[in-house]
Amino acid sequence: xxxxxxxxxxxxxxxxxxRAIAALAANPGCARRAVMDAAGVDKDAxxxxxxxxxxxxxxxxxxxxxxAFEALVKDSGCAELLRLLRELLGLPIPLAAYTDLGxxxxxxxxxxxxxxxxxxxxxxxxxxxEAGTLYDHPLLRLExxxxxxxxxxxxxxxxxxxRFHIVEIKSFAIVDGQAEPDKVAAAARQAAVxxxxxxxxxxxxxxxxxxxxxxVVLVCPxxxxxxxxxxxxxVRRELAVLRRQLSRMARVGAIVDGLPxxxxxxxxxxxxxxxxxxxxELREAVxxxxxxxxxxxxxxCDLCFFCRDEAAAGGSTELLGRQVRDALGGVATVSEALxxxxxxxxxxxxxxxxxxxxxxxxxxxxxxx
Amino acid sequence: MSERLDALExxxxxxxxxxxxxxxxxxxxxxxxxxxxxxxxERAWDQAxxxxxxxxxxxxxxxxxxxxxxxxxxREPGALVPVREQVHQALTILGVPASAKMIVAVHGxxxxxxxxxxxxxxxxRDEERSFRSSPFARPYYLCAALTDRLSASRxxxxxxxxxxxxxxxxxxxxxxxxxxxxxxxxxxxxxxxxAGEPTPSGxxxxxxxxxxxxxxxxxxxxxxxxxxxxxKAARAELEVHAGADADARARIxxxxxxxxxxxxxxxxxxxxxxxxxxxx
Numbered sequence: 001x002x003x004x005x006x007x008x009x010x011x012x013x014x015x016x017x018x019r020a021i022a023a024l025a026a027n028p029g030c031a032r033r034a035v036m037d038a039a040g041v042d043k044d045a046x047x048x049x050x051x052x053x054x055x056x057x058x059x060x061x062x063x064x065x066x067x068a069f070e071a072l073v074k075d076s077g078c079a080e081l082l083r084l085l086r087e088l089l090g091l092p093i094p095l096a097a098y099t100d101l102g103x104x105x106x107x108x109x110x111x112x113x114x115x116x117x118x119x120x121x122x123x124x125x126x127x128x129x130e131a132g133t134l135y136d137h138p139l140l141r142l143e144x145x146x147x148x149x150x151x152x153x154x155x156x157x158x159x160x161x162x163r164f165h166i167v168e169i170k171s172f173a174i175v176d177g178q179a180e181p182d183k184v185a186a187a188a189r190q191a192a193v194x195x196x197x198x199x200x201x202x203x204x205x206x207x208x209x210x211x212x213x214x215x216v217v218l219v220c221p222x223x224x225x226x227x228x229x230x231x232x233x234x235v236r237r238e239l240a241v242l243r244r245q246l247s248r249m250a251r252v253g254a255i256v257d258g259l260p261x262x263x264x265x266x267x268x269x270x271x272x273x274x275x276x277x278x279x280x281e282l283r284e285a286v287x288x289x290x291x292x293x294x295x296x297x298x299x300x301c302d303l304c305f306f307c308r309d310e311a312a313a314g315g316s317t318e319l320l321g322r323q324v325r326d327a328l329g330g331v332a333t334v335s336e337a338l339x340x341x342x343x344x345x346x347x348x349x350x351x352x353x354x355x356x357x358x359x360x361x362x363x364x365x366x367x368x369x
Numbered sequence: 370m371s372e373r374l375d376a377l378e379x380x381x382x383x384x385x386x387x388x389x390x391x392x393x394x395x396x397x398x399x400x401x402x403x404x405x406x407x408x409x410x411e412r413a414w415d416q417a418x419x420x421x422x423x424x425x426x427x428x429x430x431x432x433x434x435x436x437x438x439x440x441x442x443x444r445e446p447g448a449l450v451p452v453r454e455q456v457h458q459a460l461t462i463l464g465v466p467a468s469a470k471m472i473v474a475v476h477g478x479x480x481x482x483x484x485x486x487x488x489x490x491x492x493x494r495d496e497e498r499s500f501r502s503s504p505f506a507r508p509y510y511l512c513a514a515l516t517d518r519l520s521a522s523r524x525x526x527x528x529x530x531x532x533x534x535x536x537x538x539x540x541x542x543x544x545x546x547x548x549x550x551x552x553x554x555x556x557x558x559x560x561x562x563x564a565g566e567p568t569p570s571g572x573x574x575x576x577x578x579x580x581x582x583x584x585x586x587x588x589x590x591x592x593x594x595x596x597x598x599x600x601k602a603a604r605a606e607l608e609v610h611a612g613a614d615a616d617a618r619a620r621i622x623x624x625x626x627x628x629x630x631x632x633x634x635x636x637x638x639x640x641x642x643x644x645x646x647x648x649x
């Protein structure tokens with residue numbers, strides 16, 4: 001733990017939210033992200049200080065639209081959501097109870113709200129008939145690399161036939177049964193975080209964690225209207241990735257042990273919070289931990305521009321996306337691949353096959369003119 | 370001047386009777402033109418009445434300066450009434466705790482009002498301040514709905530003259546109140562129809578929006594749902610929830626009576642009283 005404190009410097013650890021946790025699962029191979037997240041480093045501030053501010057955070061318009069759509073779905077005791085659940089899962093008519101776990105008067109602490117959530121979920125898990133069906137704003141908790149993070153979910157959990165389901169409300173449209181795959185994937189990853197947190201909570205309460213369904217209900221606007229429609233999403237794969245990633249973070253010590261003892265990402269902020277650490281020094285420190293850049297990082301990681309710049313400077317094949325990188329297994333840089341293709345470079349051991357394919361591709365391009 | 374008003378009123382009455390006959394005879398084109406004429410005469414009547422009023426009394430709505438420019442064409446019926454009065458009207462139509470959004474929608478659709486959500490933002494706080502400085506000085510207060518923890522429910526408005534049972538929010542109450550809202554809106558439209566009044570298009574839109582989430586209402590594309598069907602379907606679901614909801618609400622109301630003071634009973638308990646509740 002002291003090691004992490006030294007890595008982070010003299011600032012409090014940054015709490016994780018579901019979005020950040022989901023992003024972790026998006027690129028499990030990245031040691032840089034794993035170490036910095038485990039230490040609770042403020043990656044945004046680091047990136048800004050390095051001169052690569054992330055284009056990050058949602059646009060205010062997207063947030064407003066998301067909130068408006070969510071309000072529409074949850075209006076009048078989740079009237080729209082009840083209709084969807086009745087159509088989609090055959091929720092019986094008498095099950096219409098709605099409890100807002102976030103609404104306990106004034107603005108109480110996370111701890112109090114979590115206790116309230118625990119109490120009600122426990123009652124619901126005991127299959128008390130009066131315990132209700134829909135639970136809005138449950139405050140869940142997840143342990144990440146030794147830190148306990150509260151997840152502030154805009155999510156509804158509901159109970160049907162003794163099983164809990166998570167409802168994830170997103171404002172991207174499903175047009176003609178199709179939605180943008182990466183947005184659905186991001187929603188699934190985020191929902192998986194909530195499923196995992198709710199399972200953890202049930203396990204803490206001494207119930208069977210498997211009672212939280214791995215099928216989440218995704219609610220999105222349908223076609224070009226603002227009318228909500230629901231689909232079931234299987235998040236088993238995302239759950240497995242997330243679990244593996246979280247256990248890796250718990251074991252991130254192994255990566256950290258391989259790092260130099262004096263390494264720190266401390267920005268050395270002065271009294272006004274302005275970072276005073278020399279930029280070249282910080283750059284060296286960040287580079288000490290290897291990154292695995294992929295174009296997908298641009299939508300999930302604060303450090304993306306820094307890593308992209310690094311990958312571009314090294315001519316790395318990672319810039320071209322995961323598929324290309326995997327297809328060019330064993331060839332690290334773009335110039336190396338080009339050299340193999342035009343025959344100016346002799347393939348090393350194990351590179352013969354990929355070199356043959358590259359030369360073939362080169363010949364085809366040459367013939368095509 | 371008052372003779373002119375009398376003449377206009379006679380003309381309005383005659384036109385209304387003609388509209389009714391045309392509607393009964395299913396002569397749509399005639400009914401439309403008669404309605405247009407009726408609206409014209411009503412505007413003239415409004416204007417004539419406004420001319421009679423002394424100018425000082427014309428703008429009692431000083432707190433709503435935005436209303437003034439729009440009042441030129443045809444004064445909106447709600448514009449002369451204070452915001453709290455308009456909210457009270459909408460809540461009286463609904464008869465259940467409602468969110469600011471629903472109040473604005475209902476008032477806009479059924480009373481042709483021009484309430485805006487932002488006008489309601491500080492309403493509850495203002496009412497609470499007024500109550501605390503001089504309790505029970507007003508005939509009614511717009512106040513909070515009470516959750517099962519006896520705190521103010523987020524975003525819901527009620528009227529202080531309602532029984533506590535109606536102002537309490539149990540787990541099933543949001544659904545029950547939603548169904549009641551649908552019934553009240555449908556009944557209001559039915560009453561308009563019976564009186565031979567045209568249904569405002571806003572009211573039809575509101576009703577179809579509500580009816581969409583009531584199970585068992587036949588949905589026809591392009592046609593608004595029939596109010597009578599909405600009432601029937603909503604009553605059917607309401608029957609399922611009514612008993613359990615009434616019990617839960619009565620329990621909350623009893624606790625509120627036993628534990629909360631006057632002001633807290635109207636505007637919700639504080640964290641401190643919640644903590645006491647937890648401890649007991």
